[in-house]
Amino acid sequence: MSETAFERNRPAAALVTASLRECRPAVFWLDGLQRPSRPVLSGDHRADLVVVGGGYCGLWTAIRAKERDPGRRVVLLEAHEIGWAASGRNGGFCESSLTHGTENGQRRWPNELDQLDRLGAENLDGIAESIDRYQADVEFERTGELMVAVEPHQVDWLAGEDGFLDAEAVRAEVNSPTYLAGVWDKDGAALLNPGRMALELGRIAEGLGVEIYEHSAVTDIDRSKRLVVRTERGWVATAQVALATNVFPSLLKRNRPMTVPVYDYALVTEPLSASQQADIGWRNRQGLADMGNQFHYYRPTADGRILFGGYDAIYHFGGKVKPQYEERPASFTRLAEHFFATFPQLEGLTFSHRWAGAIDTSTQFCAFYGTAAGGRISYAAGFTGLGVAATRFAADVMLDLLSGETTERTELEMVRRRPLPFPPDPIASIGVSATKWSLDRADHNQGRRNLFLKAMDAIGLGFDS
Numbered sequence: 001m002s003e004t005a006f007e008r009n010r011p012a013a014a015l016v017t018a019s020l021r022e023c024r025p026a027v028f029w030l031d032g033l034q035r036p037s038r039p040v041l042s043g044d045h046r047a048d049l050v051v052v053g054g055g056y057c058g059l060w061t062a063i064r065a066k067e068r069d070p071g072r073r074v075v076l077l078e079a080h081e082i083g084w085a086a087s088g089r090n091g092g093f094c095e096s097s098l099t100h101g102t103e104n105g106q107r108r109w110p111n112e113l114d115q116l117d118r119l120g121a122e123n124l125d126g127i128a129e130s131i132d133r134y135q136a137d138v139e140f141e142r143t144g145e146l147m148v149a150v151e152p153h154q155v156d157w158l159a160g161e162d163g164f165l166d167a168e169a170v171r172a173e174v175n176s177p178t179y180l181a182g183v184w185d186k187d188g189a190a191l192l193n194p195g196r197m198a199l200e201l202g203r204i205a206e207g208l209g210v211e212i213y214e215h216s217a218v219t220d221i222d223r224s225k226r227l228v229v230r231t232e233r234g235w236v237a238t239a240q241v242a243l244a245t246n247v248f249p250s251l252l253k254r255n256r257p258m259t260v261p262v263y264d265y266a267l268v269t270e271p272l273s274a275s276q277q278a279d280i281g282w283r284n285r286q287g288l289a290d291m292g293n294q295f296h297y298y299r300p301t302a303d304g305r306i307l308f309g310g311y312d313a314i315y316h317f318g319g320k321v322k323p324q325y326e327e328r329p330a331s332f333t334r335l336a337e338h339f340f341a342t343f344p345q346l347e348g349l350t351f352s353h354r355w356a357g358a359i360d361t362s363t364q365f366c367a368f369y370g371t372a373a374g375g376r377i378s379y380a381a382g383f384t385g386l387g388v389a390a391t392r393f394a395a396d397v398m399l400d401l402l403s404g405e406t407t408e409r410t411e412l413e414m415v416r417r418r419p420l421p422f423p424p425d426p427i428a429s430i431g432v433s434a435t436k437w438s439l440d441r442a443d444h445n446q447g448r449r450n451l452f453l454k455a456m457d458a459i460g461l462g463f464d465s
Helices: 013-020 056-068 102-108 113-133 152-158 167-173 194-207 253-258 274-280 329-342 387-403 427-443 451-458
Strands: 043-052 074-077 093-095 145-149 164-166 181-185 189-191 211-213 218-223 227-231 234-243 260-269 287-290 296-300 306-315 351-361 368-372 377-381
Touching (some): 043 056, 056 074, 056 194, 102 113, 113 189, 145 152, 164 167, 167 181, 234 387, 253 377, 306 329, 306 427, 427 451
Parallel strands (some): 234 377
Antiparallel strands (some): 218 227, 296 306, 368 377
16 A cells, blocks of 8 residues: 555644644634624514524525515524534535536436536526625635646546646646646636625525524424424424424434534634745635545635645544534644645644534435425435535525426436435444545555445445545
């Protein structure tokens, strides 16, 4: 087995330790945000549509519902605060893909891939249009995404792709000695500020007349003649419900095995000096990811920092979402090591923020959809780390399903077919561990997938970081 680029270029331990010494456990995007004060649901209410969940998926659903029918009374219930979970903790990559990349889409929905790519591109354009129309201050930058090869076998994967850059060309874009080639997708991705995006979507929703209640966790949905959505202190009688709870246990029991929470970790540096910025280039401010099975994603921020995340994808036995899982020193140390292996010229730069978040992983690596209660409840979940843009598409799918109308979206096989559920623990934990070990071995063996990975792919229970 060969060493990876991050092992061949491992920085000194003292450098890594010093870089993390002043790093605070705080989500960079949410740090210092001024939040509006919102009420807790109490007493009895009426609505035409109740949206459960105040992340991107729920917020887009509320917005799109009001755009379709301004007279519709929409209530959104959030268990904590708007955007506090995955929607405020991600890397801010807003990608057009609805299928978690071309390879995954080709394997699962080959006959629909062109259509799905078109719908994804239209959806990204729609996000850009909404940001412009509502004058949303979200630091939206349509700079594209640069995929980089850091191992010789990865160069072969990129060869022949549109936008291919050889080693000299890719290092002229972003200067890292580990880069051997790259592909710059200029149209299929944008960057944004996740925390600001969540708050601005909340502002837009309220401006359209959506009633938002925070710290109002839903405890039950009574499926009587009229749906009744209950919280600890109140309830809402409604004609329809859209569930956008994603990584958290579904209010529909049959959907609980459909996702597992996988923890992802990220660091943000202090602002770079002018000389440090010159040393790495990055003038075109693309989002960036490497080509490993265990991959890193990284990007510049508006104030001159670098966010660096990914690689470790940690599943905890029992599939729970717990605050204590967010603090994992080994993952942050590994990220810092890989950062300085990538950018040795930035020696001495320190990290200011560290955090983690739970990804709602499904076995098909992208969202699944459906209805319950005779079509009165719709749901979407399982975005698997690629939901910043896809949640808006999911909002339209859920609203289409609630309307009962046949649309291009509701006719998609991707929408109509449910993925396989995850098995219970200990089987799930053993499977995730075996898959991670196999992915790591593939990264050390010219990308060659072993029999276990091929078998998991074949039955639709593969695993992706």
